[in-house]
Amino acid sequence: MKNSLGMLLNTLAAMVESSPPKDAEQAKFFSTLEYEAARINGELVQLLSLYRMDERTLVVVIDEHHVIDIIEEQIARNDTLLRSRNINIRLDCDTDLGWYFDNELIGGVLNNLIVNCARYCRNQLLVSVTEENGFLCIAVADDGQGYPESMLLGPLPQTTVSFSSGNTRLGLLFARKVLGLHKSKKGQGYMTIANNGPLGGGVLKLYLP
Structure with a gap:
């Protein structure tokens, strides 16, 4: 299933590249297809990873990387x-x-983060990287309307699930679990969510020790 979704994403990208949309309506249609396919693929990967975490079969490989490389990828x-x-x-x-x-x-x-921000922003995203108190901070900011009040709950937001609305907040749960797997003498990874970021909208920050 995961491989099939990956093939679908590649096919969509090739289709848009070879046959650019002729008008705004077609562009919106292509955009919706691209977003939904990317979202489903991402959520499937997250579910598999969360399952492996619960089963204690997930292999975590901590190694040194150039930060810019992973973001550009x-x-x-x-x-x-x-x-x-x-x-x-x-x-x-x-x-x-x-x-x-x-x-x-x-x-x-x-x-x-990028896929979700692409849905809710207007037309600007900013990814910035800094060091704060011995932690690596990767901040993703957008120019949208900001995060809802229920999500502004400090460094470790507690997620709620609403299957009727489709709002499972799986991405937040996945991010929190992944960050928690990164530990050192300084502490463990965490995240914060806020509004009024550098682009006027929301900003989500990932902290790695």
Whole structure:
């Protein structure tokens, strides 16, 4: 199933590249297809990872990586989606900055953030990387309307599930679990959510020790 969804995403990207939308309506249609396919693929990966965490079979590989590489990889992965929605994404990160983390898991968290922000922003995204009190901070900010009040619950938001509305907040649960797997003498990873970010909308920050 996961491989089939991956093939679908690649086919959609190739289709848009070879046959650009002829009008705004078709562009919106392509954008919706791209977003929904990416979202389903991301949620499937998250569910599999969460299951493996519960079964204690998930292999976590902490190694040193160039931070900018993993972010650029996720941006490139969603290039078709971002272009179809006319979203400009900026990256502010020291090209030489390295950090220790699981590349696949953190990449999955970042991919989910970019896909979701692409849905709720107007046309601007900003990914910025800093060091704060010995932690790596990756912040994803948008120019949308901001996060709902129920999500602004401090460093470890408690998620609620609403199957009737489709709002399971699976991405938040996945991000929190992944960050919690990253530990050192400084502490463990965590996240914060706030509004009135640098682009006027929401900003979600990932902290890695």
